[in-house]
Structures are given as C-alpha cells and as structure tokens.
Amino acid sequence: MLMRTDPFRELDRITQQVVGTTGTWSRPSAMPMDAWRDGDTFYVQFDLPGISPDAIDLDVEQNVLTVKAERRPTERGDNAEIQLSERPLGVFSRQLFLGDALDTDRITAAYEAGVLTLTIPVAETAKPRKIQISGGNDRKELRA
Numbered sequence: 001m002l003m004r005t006d007p008f009r010e011l012d013r014i015t016q017q018v019v020g021t022t023g024t025w026s027r028p029s030a031m032p033m034d035a036w037r038d039g040d041t042f043y044v045q046f047d048l049p050g051i052s053p054d055a056i057d058l059d060v061e062q063n064v065l066t067v068k069a070e071r072r073p074t075e076r077g078d079n080a081e082i083q084l085s086e087r088p089l090g091v092f093s094r095q096l097f098l099g100d101a102l103d104t105d106r107i108t109a110a111y112e113a114g115v116l117t118l119t120i121p122v123a124e125t126a127k128p129r130k131i132q133i134s135g136g137n138d139r140k141e142l143r144a
Contacts, residue, residue: 030092030093030094031046031047031048031067031069031092031093031094032046032047033045033046033047033094035096040121040122040127041119041120041121041122042102042119042120042121042122043117043118043119043120044096044117044118044120045115045116045117045118046067046069046094046115046116046118047114047115048069048071048092048111048114048115048116049114050071050087050114051069051070051071051092051114052072053111055069055070055071055072056068056069056111056116057069058107058109058118060098060104060107063097063098063099063100063102063104064095064096064097064098065095065096065097065098065104065107065118066093066094066095067093067094067095067096067116068091068092068093069091069092069093069116070090070091070092071087071088071089071090071092072089073089098120100123101122101123102120102121102122102123103120103121103122103123103124104120106120106121107119107120
C-alpha cells in the first residue's frame, strides 16, 4: 500500500499541541464552510462552534468577503490542571471572491448554534428581465 506523507504535517500537529493554538492574526487557520444558491439568493455557512459573536469579524472590500473569528481560551480557576486539550484555539479566517452578479451591499449575517450563515442576494442588474421591442404594428417581448 502506497501512502503519501507530508513531513511537515506531523511537525505542525506537534507545534499546535505544544503552543495550544491553530492560528494567529498573521497566520490564521481555515474554517469549514458550505455554499449554495437557492433562486436569487446565495447562502454560505461557516462552522464556528464555541466562538462568541463579538469575536467574529466580517468585511467586504472590492467584492472580497473576509471572515475572521477567534476562539479564545476558556477561563479556568487558579488551581485548574488541564487533563486534555483538543479544541483548537486561535484565529480562523476565510476569504470569498464574490462576483459582480452579487449584491454586496445587502449581505446579511446570522449566528446561531455555532453556525454563521451569510445571505447574499443576486444583484438586480444580474437578474433576467424582459425587453420590449417596438416596431411596426405589433410589439414583441424578448428575454435578455
């Protein structure tokens, strides 16, 4: 059986365990997402369990949507001894390049049960429309 190995993967895993973070503001980790279109609306969902809403930052600049979130350590008592720590801490980030057909001025965001849902409508100028043609005695409609 042939196995592909990445010599740096194990080093990264060990470093993350020792340092206790998966990302920093200068080198954030990715976050899982789903995206789909339903009619004239696009939806994007990001899994961000254990992150408070005030630790999530959304920005749109020149059709690039940037999502950053930070999972901070849980406050523990002075005498607490960590027995196991597998939940990743640190900064998570994702950038989406949005086409001109989307209305970036009307993006809405909701955060519930650890899932950030973005709703992005299709721009009115990108929707199909009928154009009236005049000439002669009868008028015809064409779809643009």
